[in-house]
Amino acid sequence: MRTPRVTGRMLIVRRIVFWLLVVIVPLMAAEMALRIIGFARPRIPMGVQNATCRASAMALNRRFATDAFTADRYLLWRLEPGTNLGGIPVSADGTLGNVAPAKKKPEGTIRVLCLGDSVSALTYRVFPDIAARLANGAQTTTTLEVINASVAGYTTEQGRRLWGRLKHLHPDVVLISYGWNDHFPALNLPDKELGARNFFAAAAHRIFNWSRLYQMAAAPAGSRWHPPPDGTTSGTLRVGPDQFAENLEALVASVRAAGAQPILATQPSNLTAANTRHLHDEGFAADENTPTALHNLYNNQVRAAATATGAMLLDVDEAFEFRDRNRLFEADGMHLSGPGHNVAARLMVGVLRHLGYLTQEEFDRIVKTARYDTTASDKPLAAWTVADARLETTVGADTAVSVIAKNAGNTTWLRHHRVEEFGNRTNVDYGSVTVTGRWRTEGAATTGTAASSKLSHDLLPGESTSNTLILRAPDEPGEYLLEVGLEAAAIGPLSNLGADVTTVTVVAYPKKSSQ
Numbered sequence: 246m247r248t249p250r251v252t253g254r255m256l257i258v259r260r261i262v263f264w265l266l267v268v269i270v271p272l273m274a275a276e277m278a279l280r281i282i283g284f285a286r287p288r289i290p291m292g293v294q295n296a297t298c299r300a301s302a303m304a305l306n307r308r309f310a311t312d313a314f315t316a317d318r319y320l321l322w323r324l325e326p327g328t329n330l331g332g333i334p335v336s337a338d339g340t341l342g343n344v345a346p347a348k349k350k351p352e353g354t355i356r357v358l359c360l361g362d363s364v365s366a367l368t369y370r371v372f373p374d375i376a377a378r379l380a381n382g383a384q385t386t387t388t389l390e391v392i393n394a395s396v397a398g399y400t401t402e403q404g405r406r407l408w409g410r411l412k413h414l415h416p417d418v419v420l421i422s423y424g425w426n427d428h429f430p431a432l433n434l435p436d437k438e439l440g441a442r443n444f445f446a447a448a449a450h451r452i453f454n455w456s457r458l459y460q461m462a463a464a465p466a467g468s469r470w471h472p473p474p475d476g477t478t479s480g481t482l483r484v485g486p487d488q489f490a491e492n493l494e495a496l497v498a499s500v501r502a503a504g505a506q507p508i509l510a511t512q513p514s515n516l517t518a519a520n521t522r523h524l525h526d527e528g529f530a531a532d533e534n535t536p537t538a539l540h541n542l543y544n545n546q547v548r549a550a551a552t553a554t555g556a557m558l559l560d561v562d563e564a565f566e567f568r569d570r571n572r573l574f575e576a577d578g579m580h581l582s583g584p585g586h587n588v589a590a591r592l593m594v595g596v597l598r599h600l601g602y603l604t605q606e607e608f609d610r611i612v613k614t615a616r617y618d619t620t621a622s623d624k625p626l627a628a629w630t631v632a633d634a635r636l637e638t639t640v641g642a643d644t645a646v647s648v649i650a651k652n653a654g655n656t657t658w659l660r661h662h663r664v665e666e667f668g669n670r671t672n673v674d675y676g677s678v679t680v681t682g683r684w685r686t687e688g689a690a691t692t693g694t695a696a697s698s699k700l701s702h703d704l705l706p707g708e709s710t711s712n713t714l715i716l717r718a719p720d721e722p723g724e725y726l727l728e729v730g731l732e733a734a735a736i737g738p739l740s741n742l743g744a745d746v747t748t749v750t751v752v753a754y755p756k757k758s759s760q
Contacts, residue, residue: 272458279457286460287434291450294439297432298322305398309367311668314397318447319440319466320406321432324396332369332664332675338411341366341374341393346414354388355602358414358505360404360496361422363397364512367580369664369675369735370621371395373420375590380597383614385607389597392416400427400484401492402436406466408496412503417602419500420559420593421493422510424547425579427484428539429529436483440466481531486542493550508596509551511544511562513585515570520578559596561589572742583622584742591615618657620676625739626654627731629747638718640753646696646716648729648747650680651709658704658731674734678704680712681738684719685728685748695727718753725751 289297298316305314305322313328313335324335336345350356359365359373373391380389394411396403401423408419432439441447446466453459484492493509500507516524516537524530530539544562551558565573565588573585581589591612598608617623632647652658658678667673681697696716704710719725730746731739740746 275458279461284457284461286457287438288450288454288460289434289438290454291441291447293433294441297439301398301432309397309668310670313668317440318444319442320396320403321436321440322396322398323407329666329668330397331367332667332673333371333374334666339394340411341371341395346390346392348413348415350390350415350417351388353386354390355418355597356390356392356414356416357418357420357597358392358411358416359395359420359422360408361393361395361420361510362399362424362426363395364425364580365393365420365422366395366397368575368583368586368621369667370583370586372581372586372589372593375586375621376593376597379590379594379611379615380603380607382616383607383611385603385610387603387607395422398426399423400436401489401496402427402484405492405496405499406440408499412499415503416505418506418508418597418600419496420508420510421496421500422512422559424489424512424540424543427482427489428486428536428543429483430531431481431483435485435488437466437488442466486546489543490546490550493547494554497550497554497556506557506600507554508557508559508600509547510559511547512540513562513565513570513573513581514540515574515578516540517578520576523577557596557600559592561592564588564592569743582742583617583620583736584624586621587617587623615655616657617655618662618676619659619678619733619736619739620662622656622733622736622739622742624654625656625658625731625733625742625744627651627739627744627746628653629729629745631729631747631749633749635750635752637752637754639756640718640720640722641756642718642753644716644718644751646682646714646727646729646749647711648680648714649709649711650704650731652704652706654744655706657706658700659733660700660703662734676736677734678739679732679734680710680714681730681732682714682716682749683728683730685726697732718751722753722755725753727751 298321302314302316302322306312311330313324313330314322315325317323324339326335326337326339328335333341334343336342338345365371365373373393377389377391392414394407404423441450497507521536524536530536548558573582573588575582594611597603628651630649636644638644659676662676664673664675665671679697679699682695684695696714698712698714700710727749728746731744733739
């Protein structure tokens with residue numbers, strides 16, 4: 246028999262088959278072995294992930310009455326340039342502010358980048374912005390430039406990814422302030438399992454997500470595989486405690502590698518029973534007892550990471566322990582009020598002094614010349630003088646109540662302040678102060694507004710203003726109590742922030758008979 250002649254083409258085919266077998270057989274064996282031992286990394290189709298990101302962005306837009314949030318393949322969601330979040334415009338690079346920061350830092354400037362969540366992103370004046378206003382208002386030789394890259398809803402996982410996009414700004418200091426969202430329930434998988442670094446990673450996930458080898462090798466967002474420890478809730482939270490600690494330490498290392506100084510910040514809370522019930526009802530907590538314990542755990546993780554890495558710690562939570570938390574927080578117990586942001590801003594300036602970016606002389610000047618106004622009230626204290634503490638009138642009659650209010654605090658009372666664009670709204674009155682009278686029933690909370698009067702001008706600390714309220718007496722005869730206080734537009738009664746009120750007794754007599 247004649248041996249078949251082996252052609253060059255046949256040799257090429259044999260070599261290709263051989264090398265395919267060399268590669269494929271071990272891969273198939275490894276795939277089978279992983280399936281036999283039960284390995285499976287959590288996975289969700291990329292289409293479902295994209296839908297989750299879109300839904301999250303839409304939910305944030307509804308919650309904060311804006312169109313600023315948009316879905317992002319890698320960050321999950323981000324701020325859309327040219328939009329507006331709570332009166333703060335979004336710059337071209339997605340940070341909060343009118344103008345995107347220059348790539349090259351100006352001479353004589355300390356550049357601080359803030360990575361955070363809604364605590365440092367929401368309300369018209371937030372503490373990173375206030376810190377810059379305090380420092381620069383003192384006319385120090387050093388200009389403090391704060392770039393606020395905080396985004397509502399962000400976790401440390403999103404912070405790590407965002408930092409990679411902002412390294413080119415070459416900050417001197419990076420403030421890292423996360424925690425609340427990390428210990429909230431996972432969207433559908435922990436954050437590190439969601440998102441894709443680029444188009445090719447997303448395509449690979451669509452094609453190969455069924456493969457155990459692919460699952461073990463990498464996630465499309467680039468995170469490493471860490472199976473949740475037994476007996477923990479890591480897999481049910483957006484960022485589990487261990488991953489939270491790893492993310493903080495990784496951020497510190499990356500910030501230092503970029504030549505910047507990291508600062509780790511704790512996040513204070515005022516979690517009353519009503520607030521924890523609200524978090525549970527909103528789906529942010531497994532039960533009413535979970536939020537406080539988890540939040541304390543994550544704050545302790547921040548402290549531990551600062552100790553382990555030697556990073557500077559801005560312990561806002563501990564500093565708030567020694568103050569009246571009721572006036573430092575919004576009603577939800579998470580977000581800071583004007584006074585709360587001002588305290589955090591002063592702490593931030595103090596840390597910059599400790600790091601050597603501000604001299605003691607500059608710091609003293611900042612403290613001495615610090616200025617606040619009712620867009621972010623600090624101590625809006627009031628001292629009242631009433632012309633007549635007891636008024637007599639007839640039912641239904643117009644009655645004049647004259648009062649003198651002295652600004653006894655450190656906050657300028659603004660007569661008129663308007664924000665041109667505030668989320669989806671325009672020309673929003675924010676921080677304008679009125680002297681307001683409200684009827685108060687005995688043993689009950691203050692009820693509806695009886696009358697209000699605008700200030701004649703901005704009132705600086707130490708100045709006084711005289712206002713007259715014209716009110717309509719009640720329709721039923723009797724003795725009534727009128728509560729007179731200050732109210733700031735879009736902020737509410739300044740008594741919630743520590744300003745005193747005064748009261749006037751009004752006696753309404755029956756109308757005299759015409760006969």
